[in-house]
Amino acid sequence: CQAAAQKLSGGIGSKLCGLQMMRGNIFPPSHSFKSWNINHKMSPLLMFCFPSSDLLPAMDGDTKTMTFLQEVVDILLAYIVESFDRETKVIDFHYPNELLQMNNWELQDEPASLDDILISCRATLKYAIKTAHPRYFNQLSTGLDMVGLAADWLTSTANTNMFTYEVAPVFVLLEYVSLKKMREIIGWPDGRGDGIFSPGGAISNMYAMLLARFKMFPEVKEKGMSSVPRLVAFTSEHSHFSIKKGAAALGIGTESVICIKADESGKMIPADLERRILEAKQKGFVPFFVSATAGTTVYGAFDPLIAISDICKKYNIWMHVDGAWGGSLLMSRRHRWKLDGVERANSVTWNPHKMMSVPLQCSALLVREEGLMQNCNQMHACYLFQQDKHYDLSYDTGDKALQCGRHVDIFKLWLMWRAKGTIGFEAQIDKCLELSEYLYNKIKDREGYEMVFDGKPQHTNVCFWYLPPGIRYMEDKEEKKKHLHKVAPVIKARMMEYGTTMVSYQPQGDKVNFFRMVISNPAATFQDIDFLIEEIERLGQDL
Amino acid sequence: CQAAAQKLSGGIGSKLCGLQMMRGNIFPPSHSFKSWNINHKMSPLLMFCFPSSDLLPAMDGDTKTMTFLQEVVDILLAYIVESFDRETKVIDFHYPNELLQMNNWELQDEPASLDDILISCRATLKYAIKTAHPRYFNQLSTGLDMVGLAADWLTSTANTNMFTYEVAPVFVLLEYVSLKKMREIIGWPDGRGDGIFSPGGAISNMYAMLLARFKMFPEVKEKGMSSVPRLVAFTSEHSHFSIKKGAAALGIGTESVICIKADESGKMIPADLERRILEAKQKGFVPFFVSATAGTTVYGAFDPLIAISDICKKYNIWMHVDGAWGGSLLMSRRHRWKLDGVERANSVTWNPHKMMSVPLQCSALLVREEGLMQNCNQMHACYLFQQDKHYDLSYDTGDKALQCGRHVDIFKLWLMWRAKGTIGFEAQIDKCLELSEYLYNKIKDREGYEMVFDGKPQHTNVCFWYLPPGIRYMEDKEEKKKHLHKVAPVIKARMMEYGTTMVSYQPQGDKVNFFRMVISNPAATFQDIDFLIEEIERLGQDL
Known part of the structure; x- marks a missing residue:
């Protein structure tokens, strides 16, 4: 056991690898971090020198089980507290090949002791991203909510x-209650409609496309795409790649996804949408699906939903709103106007795991028409959905x-x-928007910064873009662009x-690498916003 | 706070509702159970009369966070120990309408105190199924593994x-290591190939169909199904409904899934497969996909993979093995012969969350050809899969x-x-098969039982089937069948x-309701097997 416990305790230096050359010697390690000790809170080693087969359901396994799980919880609690501490690193980064060699990750025929299991837990956390860290901004899903985490442990x-x-029983009811509440917030009368929690926004968007196709051509379920005319879908050039991915999977084909022009700030141009719909109809294609985006992935733009819904109504096309990222603004009285018109949509994707910080995964598709999902997808498997059960079968969803x-994503x-409360989510969302406005105001006129779009x-x-001093004053525009393209990747690697x-x-398009x-x-x-700016400048000053 | 704490503490009687009539008075509650107390291990109430906004990331939120999470963990640990106790109920069942009224499940505008949150956690567990309970056999996924649970908490x-x-970083490497190991076990040379963990067997099967189609007609990705001839897929009449569901979603259509006859024990008949392939070809259709099942949902039958693979090879058709349920038998030296020929498949679905008791969800699709998944599904989103990162991009999967x-399903x-160790999984799997053989031997000649298939x-x-005394000796076969059809639902409801x-x-088919x-x-x-038989007889004796 002791040998195993020692395996990972050696200090692991942060190698600079490929970037060493570029960096020169001007970067003293100006931040000193608390080190996450892999043996942190290590219990007396001999305690866990038993195998997992001693745990429940083993006879008299109660005590050992409680002790083992409590030890894991102690590791997790320490990790959580540390994750929120700005004096710890967001990530202890290592290249894949290094990381592969840092632990024995291989799977063996023989069992390991629980001590080894605890060491593996610690090692996994040591090299994980601290997604709860106040300075982790890498994805649309960041942060760690303590009640959400507790709920996920219970799940x-x-x-x-x-x-x-x-x-x-309970989770099905809670899904029912929550979907209804979300539909009320969208603005559908009495929260009526349908919906489901799915494994992420891409699948939610795929559901929407599937429903739109089925609504227009129900025979497609049995007869496939060869029974229907050429269908075409529309979405903005700034939309998420899942629209195309869905079209490829559903047998519609990526070429039948027509990308509508966006304006400078990333919003779909309705006039271009109408033009392309008419063009498609002239070719004999059947427009069946428009996916408007509420909060694009890169610019965070909100497509003009009212204008788009007018066009969808005019041409009798299913209107979907991909609000995976921006849907949560519906909970903010200050910001929900950005989604005005969403109540006219036939379906809405809304991912509480993004802006609402619900632990991953938690994505909802909301649908206006009741019963359509069931008709579209049901296969009547008699071994699961028996029709002679003793309770109300409408809850067998x-x-x-x-x-x-389907994983339980609702409880968290x-x-x-x-x-x-709704007001708590509202406050949390409003605060994030305030912070981003603060950042925008701070850098829009600051030397060395250029905004990618105005306003x-x-x-x-x-x-x-951050333009380091060495690039800032370059006169040759092409040369400048070429250099600038390399700046963000290097700064990011250094971060x-x-x-x-x-x-x-x-x-994005013809724009070279920029920070989002x-x-x-x-x-x-x-x-933390101030820190980010200082850090970008510190890490980019020699470039 | 105290008022909130009292809300759920009232005794909740088990109403018998719709079944009361049928049951008469002959069933005294012969089992007495320990009652899960909703206020179980309740801390001094005032302790948690603060809102969740006091938790991290709030200033000085460390202590409150640790106390709150520890309280949740105490609830969970008590629930776990109780779940394994045969003196507690598997479920405290209530009808949906009753359950809706038993707690205030509605979502509010205002925040609740953490005391209320803890009460909600207890209420949720009180009415949940104890899936760890030794007598819970309802689904293919049962039981709760303590190390798996710890891993899920860490995830x-x-x-x-x-x-x-x-x-x-770590989870991506562990997925890499684990998929390779699973491919080695399938028998692909050096574990080469590809794969992914997906949100369940239905999606894994859909991936396989998608890959098969892309392999034969790569243009389908861009041009859709209208660019390809009529495709047809084959699977046995006993296969899982996800094959048809996948075909409906992918635009292939359920009518293009040809159901192959199964023999009495539920195995696909290869001669019928070949006949139907030839028939389809004569009609000008293109057979592109055969899904053989390794472990059908109802009978647990293993299709004859070697014979099927010969046919697939002869007609150049993608061979998929849906081993969602039976794939885990590959880990057993005693039972893996049932999957002989799996190494000839192009793809294999294997759900460790079923027979290996990995917590939900954990489903893998393994693919023999490298690179195909990437080509089939990639959309090159530049905001996620930047090509100028500082590490080996082959790990950006x-x-x-x-x-x-995509949710992290690998760590557990x-x-x-x-x-x-592999041998631990093997022992666990072998034990389950031993128990089922014990059950089979016990009831095959027992009075009142009839096996659905021989052997x-x-x-x-x-x-x-269990035939209660009142039905056992009926002479009118149709009348007997009609009565028998109602037996299992009533016994199940009583359970x-x-x-x-x-x-x-x-x-199943023309067979009336039977227990699986x-x-x-x-x-x-x-x-527990003995108990099950006694319980069926006890609950069915008056029918």
Whole structure:
């Protein structure tokens, strides 16, 4: 046991690898971090020198089980507290090949002791991203909510499946209650309609496309795409790639997804949508689906939903709103106007795991028409959805899903909602938007910064270039662009190697790599925004 | 606070509702159970009269956070220990309308105190199924593994996403290691190939169909189904409904899924497969996909993979093996012969969350050809899969998924594998098969029982009718069948209302309702099988 416990305790230096050359010697490690000790809170070693087969359901396994699980919880609690501490790193980064060698990750024929299991837990956390860290901004889903986490632990413990009321009575009811509440917030009368929690926004969007096709051509379910005319879908050029991915999977084909022009700030141009619809109809194609985006991934733009819904109504096309990222603004009285018109949509994707910080995964598809999902997807499997059960079968919702088994994603949303109230979510969302406005105001006229598009961002996305001194005054525009393209990747790599913060970057169209800052992390403060700016400048000054 | 705490403490009688009539008075409550007290281990009430906004990331939120999470953990630990106790109910069943009224499940504008949150946690568990209970046999996924649970708690705490190495370095490596190991076990040379963990077997099967179509007609990705001839897929009449569901979603259509006859024990008849392939070809259709089942849902039958693979090879058709349920038998030296020929498949679905008791969800699709998934599904989203990152991009596996964000399902499998070793899984699987053989031997000649098919079951599925004394000697065969059809639903309803055990039933083809007992629960013993039989007889004696 002791040998095993020692395996990972050696200090692991942060190698600078590929970037060492570029960096030169001008970067003293200016931040000193608390080190996450892999042996942190290690219990007396001999305690866990027994195998997992001693745990429940083993005879008299109660005590050992409680002791083992409590030890894991102690590790987790320490990790949580540390994650929120700005004096710890966001990430202890290592290259894949290094990381592969840092632990024995291989699977063996023989069992390990529980001591080894605890060491593995610690090692896994040591090299994980601290997604709760106040300076973690890398994705649309950041932060860690304590009530949400508690709810997820409970969900794991309940370890059940959403397909029937029989095996998930409470969770099925909570899904019912929560979907209804979300539909009320969208603005559908009395919260009527349908919906489902799915494994992420991409699948939610795919559901919407599937429903739109079925609504127009119900025979497609039995007869397939060869029974229907050429269908075409429309979405903005700034929309999420899942629309195309869905079209590829559903047998519609990516070429039948027509990308509508967006304006400078990333919003779909309705006139271009109408033009392309007419063009498609002239070719004999059948427009069946428009996906408007409420909160694009990069710019955070909100498509003009009212104008789009007028066009959809005129041409009798299913209107979907992909609000995976921006849907949560419906909970804010100050910001929900950005989604005006959403109540006219036929379906809405809304991911509470993004802006509302519900632990991953938690994505909802809301549908205006009742019964359509069931008709579209049901297969009447008699071994699961028996029709002669002793309770109200309308609660056996599994047959409307594409999945058979379905993970319980509802409890964490429901419990957080209960803990915060709608006003708590509102305050959390408003605060993130305030922080992003603060960032925008801070850098829009600051030397060395250029905004990617003009005007105040609508969501928390702030898109900007940082021009290091060495590039700032270059006269050759092409040369400048070429250099600038390399800046964000290098700064990002340095952020990760220092472990100070994480923020995303990407090119877009003909625009070279720029930073896309997004704020969904409830732990972030004005000081963290200040830190981010200082850090970008510190890490980019020699470029 | 105290008022809130009292809300749920009133005794809740078990109403017998619709079944009261049928039951008469002959059933004294012969089992007395320990009652799960909703106020169980309630801390001094005033302790948690603060809102969730006092928790981290609030200033000085450490102590309150630790206290709150520890309280939740105490509730969970008590629930776990109780779940394994045969003196507690499997379920405290209530009808949906009753359950809706038993708690205030509605979502409010205002926040609740953490005391209320703890009460909600207790209420949720009180009415949940105890899926860890040794007498819970209702689904293919039963039982609760303690190391798997610990791993799931850690996964929730890490709260990240599988799309890139950047945000899930360890989990991405563990997925890599585990998929390789699973491919080795399938028998592909050096474990080469590809794969992904997906949100359940239905989606894994859909992936397989998608890949088969893309392999034969890569243009379908861009041009859709209208660019290809009429495709047809084949699967046995006993296969899982997800094959048809997938075909409906992918635009292939359910009518293009040709159901192949199965023999008496539920295995696909290869001669019928070949006949139907030839028939389809004569009609000008293109056979592109055969899904053989390794472990059917109801009978637990294993299709003859070698014979099927010969046919697939002869006609150049993608061979998929749906081993969602039976794939785990590959880990057993005693039982893996049932999957002989699996190494010839192009793809295999294998759900460790079923027979291996990994907490839900954990489903893998394994693919023999490398690179195909990436080509089939990638959309090159530049904001997620930047090509100028500082590490080896082959670890950014997200673009081969249908999903964008993807839940971390790997850690619980990996940690359990480490804790048990391959031999530990093998022992667990072998034990479940032994128990089912015990059940089969016990009832095959017992008075009042009839087996649904002859011979020893291949998996842990034991399918049987129980004929209560009142039906046993009926002479009118039609009348007898009609009565028998109603027996299993009534016994099942009584099981749930008494909370003693849970087992599934269904009709199949022209066979009236029968019990399908399955054993995947590592907590089950020979005595629990004895109990099940006694309980069926007790609950059915008056029918």
